[in-house]
Amino acid sequence: MDENIKKIIPFAQKYKSHVVWNVIHNILYALFGTIGMVMIFPVLKVLFNNEEKITQLPTYQGFKHIDSYLNDTLFYYVNYFSETYGQNYALLLTVSLVVITFLFKNLFGYLGLQHMTKIKTGVLRDLRAKMFKKIIELPIPYYSEKRKGDVMARMLGDVNEVQNSFFMVLELIVKEPLTIIFALIAMINISWKLTLFVFVFIPISGFIISKIGKSLKSKSTKAQQENGYLISVVEETLSGLKVVKSYNAEKYFSNTFTNSINRLYTLTNSIGKKNNLASPMSEFLGIVVISILLFYGGNLVLVDKSLDGSLFIAYIGLAYNILTPAKAISKASYQVKNGLAAAERVFEVLEFENSITDKETALNLKSFENEIHLKNITFSYEDDPVLKNFSLTIPKGKTVALVGQSGSGKSTIANLLTRFYEVNDGEILIDNHNIKDITMESLRNLTGLVTQDSIMFNGTISDNIKLGLTEATDEDVINALKIANAFEFVEKLPNGIHTNIGDSGNKLSGGQKQRLSIARAVLKNPPIMILDEATSALDTESEKFVQVALENMMQNRTSIVIAHRLSTIQKADKIVVMQSGKIVEQGSHEELIALNGTYTRLVNMQSFE
Structure with a gap:
């Protein structure tokens, strides 16, 4: 047979x-x-x-x-x-x-x-x-x-x-x-x-x-x-x-x-x-x-x-x-x-063997108490390593920004923290628990992700925002929209939060979709927030409003901010400057400016632009 x-x-x-x-x-x-x-x-x-x-x-x-x-x-x-x-x-x-x-x-x-x-x-x-x-x-x-x-x-x-x-x-x-x-x-x-x-x-x-x-x-x-x-x-x-x-x-x-x-x-x-x-x-x-x-x-x-x-x-x-x-x-x-x-x-x-799965003894981690520790991480998508022996500690309640040129490994860290990819060497610890020993569901319950691409689904604004918290009320959705500076344009739509936004949200502008992405993360209200170029699609005016909203949201919350626009991360507790998968500088905005190194050069380049 x-x-x-x-x-x-x-x-x-x-x-x-x-x-x-x-x-x-x-x-x-x-x-x-x-x-x-x-x-x-x-x-x-x-x-x-x-x-x-x-x-x-x-x-x-x-x-x-x-x-x-x-x-x-x-x-x-x-x-x-x-x-x-x-x-x-x-x-x-x-x-x-x-x-x-x-x-x-x-x-x-x-x-x-x-x-x-x-x-x-x-x-x-x-x-x-x-x-x-x-x-x-x-x-x-x-x-x-x-x-x-x-x-x-x-x-x-x-x-x-x-x-x-x-x-x-x-x-x-x-x-x-x-x-x-x-x-x-x-x-x-x-x-x-x-x-x-x-x-x-x-x-x-x-x-x-x-x-x-x-x-x-x-x-x-x-x-x-x-x-x-x-x-x-x-x-x-x-x-x-x-x-x-x-x-x-x-x-x-x-x-x-x-x-x-x-x-x-x-x-x-x-x-x-x-x-x-x-x-x-x-x-x-x-x-x-x-x-x-x-x-x-x-x-x-x-x-x-x-x-x-x-x-x-x-x-x-x-x-x-x-x-x-x-x-x-x-x-x-x-x-x-x-x-x-x-x-x-x-x-x-x-029958394809999934290489990223939960262990039988995986822990269901309910809360985040102390710190995230990336310990001697090495990772490559193919042959050339993107991250090389990378280590970083992110204390609870602090905002850490990752900056650097394209290809320096910033977004890779977001992929590894959410366990979309597995590290090749080293380990990522949350409260001294290796994320490989935590169930993926509980890990992702602890994290909120706003990606560089504003991914929307064919449905209403409410459906898209309630993706991570389906039991949320209309009032919860509206509050999240207000924090993300999105309610002003949503309430003018024919059916408000119940307006259908079309395939991939094509009835909205890029900036509007990005603000809805932020509102989705706000509603989920996780203890760890990962913002991967979260404001990249916003115009200057919207960016200022959203930046204030994000700063309010990130208070007393652990945040990893991957930023291209350096103006958006100047208030971060720590700025980590990356180059070719390694940390070349780290410190506050003022400390890095005083060093007059890679970060200062990046700031000057953007100021010139």
Whole structure:
């Protein structure tokens, strides 16, 4: 059994009652399908007026003789109706039995499909839920290597392909094979010589069809990877549409997209060609066998007189009845290969080992009492270290500002403090607890983060601000907005705090979004505040108002301020000047100015600007 099928089984076990009922109904579907074809035989007997004359109701002699018992019982009643009411009543009886048999066949087919639908939609729901849980649990470094569009394609397209293709396995191992098996049993009872041809046909047909679909899985994998790339191009283009338009780069992105859809077009056509060939190929092979059966069986009927003509017609009906499931099996086997390729991509994400997780003994830290200590930290995103043997102590209630040129490692410290990334060497301690020994939930409950990018979600202003404190009231939201100097513009909006701000907050200006980000952190009210270029998107006037608000908010609160504009951190208790991942100077604004070193040079450069 394929490994990916084994991985799907635990998801299906939750719906095992539906699986059992699906199997039962499929067995009955196959059984009544065969009985329906066999029932054509007595109809033909009545039509040609050569039905068996059985005048006594047969006696049941055990399951071994069930076929002759049922046959004799049927012909007893056919004979009875013919003699009592006329042949038209006998014909009505046999035709009615055919109709009832096929009614049961289709009823059980419907019930089987109903249970299959519940299995498929249930597993789809559970897979998507687990997939989404996994993708938001995966560490930030995972997404710096993977395209978001590819992850989206796996969650939406590939999971859907698993649902559509995988559960055809139940059809492959129960419904269609049993239809073939029951038909073959009936055919052997009619003529074992004729049935030998069918036994030859099945393996030959299977061999030819498997040869056609040999490379299907690898091509399906390539097509799904290309589909992920395609979604990535669309997602990136829409996210950066202003840049695309301002640089007249529409043609470049259109070419990128066109190249991708052309590659997908070629792959899909190649897959489709093989998929489309399976059904007609199996049908043609079946018709070849039926033609041989017609020739050989016709001789048995017309020349040898060893086979009844009515039985032979019923036999051909049974033989043709094998073609439909044979086609379904060949088509389903191809689709299962598509499903295997999709499942491989889904489980690649689900089984990705998250390197940043809570220890089993992790402590749920409720409060922050003393200090944060970064002790001999070394960290690199790839090969070159961003921080080198970096040490810093941040006492409770103090504001420490990190300044320096771009690439000096300031924002990296914010990433490490929130445990978005793990340190390579050294340790980060909060009240002498290594943050690796603290649950991530409690660590992030202690910290508030305002990032350089004002990340907003499609929804109301209230929804965006209450992200970290969902039980907050409208009054709490308004107070947070006032502190962040944002209420003045919010109250002028059509629905105030209940105004929808659009996708990524695109109905607001950059400065307005930044103030809402600050309000979100204010409402959460954590003991440790991390401000990563928090005022970078504000105009000069707004910056002054927000700066006062931030200073009020940061009183008696531990704050790590990563700043580009040095004018915003002059009142910090300690300013740490960084260069190439190391501390080159630290002290208050006045102390650093007196040193007349790197900090003074940075201040003079900004003053000149």
